[in-house]
Amino acid sequence: MEQMRLLLAIVLSFLVFVVWQWLVVEPEMAKQVQDQGAQVESPSSPEVTEDTTGSSTAAPAVTPVTPMPIQTPPPANDARTARTIVVETPLYTITLDEKGAVLDDFILKRYRETVDSDGPLKHMIDERARQINMDTGWMGNGIAGMENAVYTLGTSEDRLVLSEEKQTLDFQWINSEGVSVLKQFVFSPDSYLIELNVTIANRSTTGIVGQPAVKIGQVIGDPDSRITFEGPMALMDGTLEEIKVKDIADKPDINGSFRWIGITDRYFMTALIPEETATATMKMEKVGDDMIISQLVLAETAIASGEAKTFAYKAFIGPKDTETLKTANYELGEAVNFGMFDFLAKPFLWIMNQIYKVLPNYGIAIIILTLITKIILFPLGNKSYKSMNDMKRMQPLMTEIREKYKDDKKKMNEETMALYRTYKINPMGGCLPMVVQLPVFFALYRMLYQAIELRHAPFFGWINDLSAPDRLFQFGFSIPFMEPPYGFPVLTIVMGATMFLQQKMSPPPGDPTQAKLMMFMPLIFTVIFINFSAGLVLYWLINNIFSIAQQYYIQKKYA
Numbered sequence: 270m271e272q273m274r275l276l277l278a279i280v281l282s283f284l285v286f287v288v289w290q291w292l293v294v295e296p297e298m299a300k301q302v303q304d305q306g307a308q309v310e311s312p313s314s315p316e317v318t319e320d321t322t323g324s325s326t327a328a329p330a331v332t333p334v335t336p337m338p339i340q341t342p343p344p345a346n347d348a349r350t351a352r353t354i355v356v357e358t359p360l361y362t363i364t365l366d367e368k369g370a371v372l373d374d375f376i377l378k379r380y381r382e383t384v385d386s387d388g389p390l391k392h393m394i395d396e397r398a399r400q401i402n403m404d405t406g407w408m409g410n411g412i413a414g415m416e417n418a419v420y421t422l423g424t425s426e427d428r429l430v431l432s433e434e435k436q437t438l439d440f441q442w443i444n445s446e447g448v449s450v451l452k453q454f455v456f457s458p459d460s461y462l463i464e465l466n467v468t469i470a471n472r473s474t475t476g477i478v479g480q481p482a483v484k485i486g487q488v489i490g491d492p493d494s495r496i497t498f499e500g501p502m503a504l505m506d507g508t509l510e511e512i513k514v515k516d517i518a519d520k521p522d523i524n525g526s527f528r529w530i531g532i533t534d535r536y537f538m539t540a541l542i543p544e545e546t547a548t549a550t551m552k553m554e555k556v557g558d559d560m561i562i563s564q565l566v567l568a569e570t571a572i573a574s575g576e577a578k579t580f581a582y583k584a585f586i587g588p589k590d591t592e593t594l595k596t597a598n599y600e601l602g603e604a605v606n607f608g609m610f611d612f613l614a615k616p617f618l619w620i621m622n623q624i625y626k627v628l629p630n631y632g633i634a635i636i637i638l639t640l641i642t643k644i645i646l647f648p649l650g651n652k653s654y655k656s657m658n659d660m661k662r663m664q665p666l667m668t669e670i671r672e673k674y675k676d677d678k679k680k681m682n683e684e685t686m687a688l689y690r691t692y693k694i695n696p697m698g699g700c701l702p703m704v705v706q707l708p709v710f711f712a713l714y715r716m717l718y719q720a721i722e723l724r725h726a727p728f729f730g731w732i733n734d735l736s737a738p739d740r741l742f743q744f745g746f747s748i749p750f751m752e753p754p755y756g757f758p759v760l761t762i763v764m765g766a767t768m769f770l771q772q773k774m775s776p777p778p779g780d781p782t783q784a785k786l787m788m789f790m791p792l793i794f795t796v797i798f799i800n801f802s803a804g805l806v807l808y809w810l811i812n813n814i815f816s817i818a819q820q821y822y823i824q825k826k827y828a
Contacts (some may be wrong), residue, residue, distance in 0.1 A: 272818065284759050319451055353367070354424070354427055356430075356573055357429070359458055359459070360377070360378060361376060361377050361461065362378065363456075365438065365440075366400070367440065368450040369420070370420040370442075371404050371421075373394070373422070374670055375414075376391065376392055377390060377393060377537075380537075384725045385732055393539065393587070394594070395560070396553065397487050399489055401484050402584070403454075405450065405467055406482040406484070407477075407480070409478050410479065410764070411475070411572075414445070415442075415450065417446070420450075422439070423441065424439075431457075432458060434458070435455055437455050437456075438453070439451060446474075447525055449472065450639045452465065452467055461585055461597065463585075464583055465579075467582070468579040469481075469579075471574055474574055476574055478569065480569050481567045481580045482552075482565065482566040483565055484562060485531070485540070486560065486561065487532040489533070490535055490559070492514035492532045496715070497715065498533065500533070501563045502530075503525075503527055504529050504600055506525045507528075511521070515551045517554070523553075526546055526547070528546050528600050529541060529542040531562045531585075534824070535718075536719075536724050539586050540584065540601060542582060543567070543582055544581035547565075548785070549566055549567045550566040561784075567580065586706070587606055590721050591615075593603055605719075607712065610711050611707065611712075611715075613712035617713060617716050618716050620638055620724070621638050631722060631726040632729065632732065632804075635807050639815065642709060643812065644805060655823055658824050659692065667685065670736040713805065714805055718737075723802070723804050726804065728807070731759075731769070735802060736802050736804065737802060738800050739758055739803040740756025741754070744756055751799055752800045761798045761799050761801075763808050764795070765792065768791035772787060772790065
């Protein structure tokens, strides 16, 4: 029973080692994805004047179209260059292209690519993902040429700046049979949500039948990440579905009732939201190693000659910030998922954010959060440390029993258990802090790794990014077991020193071999933690300091 402390320490060490070796080391991107172009077709498109009021995707609006003779449009002017327009809001700058009426670029104004204060702003749309987001399709007959459509922008302006009110942009296209598509974008100055209303007006002589579809695409940082999910996801049938990138080839389509579909990386996401929950198909495609294209395909619908239908969506392109997602609504907050211990991680995140509102430093917030967890576990810790202290006081008697019965293991165990009963000691009592701390550790690990609040968040001095490993100075050479950047991991070394001190305060194993092995535990943990984020190392360091103080108090009290 006495060996349980050693066993739990080894298990904890192994688990953390697995986190570092299998989960933390992020794979390099193996190859680049070539840009894929499309043939440009640009028929002239007279204005359609029917009502374009948006309505539910589940029940598209049907609007009669004013009867008019079907005329063949003039020959397409293939030489016409598709225009672009830039829309600027306080939150983002977006570029839209008449070719497909799609998003060409999306720049977040409040986030940067690097920790540098003057670093480039965060681009949500990679060069390879252009001509994908908000690409509208029709899977069926009756709308020939839509896949290569060049729309006509309903304004001569090339830049639109929002300050206080919503603004609308219309893109329109009509094919040779007289079927027109109007894509209406509505932008808000205070939200990452963008409205998209797609109105299909049938002025041809026959009805059209098909499935409306809209695409989104995003390049993700680590498709094979085992720490946090990155890839396509959806809120389907009331449950968050996360589709592993490696499984897309075997199952590229899923069917269900969708509240939204999305693509996520560690900190940001792109989501497409039907105005109301819709029975549909989500089609997924992996392009290269790290780009995902998802498409929401609605149920089949028919548009009779002389009728028009509107399909209403919203798109969210932005940070996975819990407050932002909650404000956006549509259950987008479900996209923030911390895995098995989500039920612990989300309250930790909420508490940390509340502390930050009072003391705007996330390093200080982590310290106070750690103190709160120690206070909650204080009674259990006291009981455990008392048990460990009793075990330490019994060491001379334990040593005597081992020496006396070293050739009779059965008798040694019997006498040891009798000694425990005599002094009313639970040999498992000292193991409880390690057992209880495991779920707390992994919950905080996921939260501190994944929370966008810590991305590029400074603490003090050289620790200018709590989501990255701490490095004092920059070395021009590599260091074994250390991932770049190479530098002096001050926080991690201090954490290892506190672990060594805490170990010295604990009762040593009776077996000399075990005792020697335990001496290496602080070194093993230091090597493992060398690549952990500064926020997680800070938590572990502060937790160790509070534990040492509590253990010292118990030892003095029961000396």
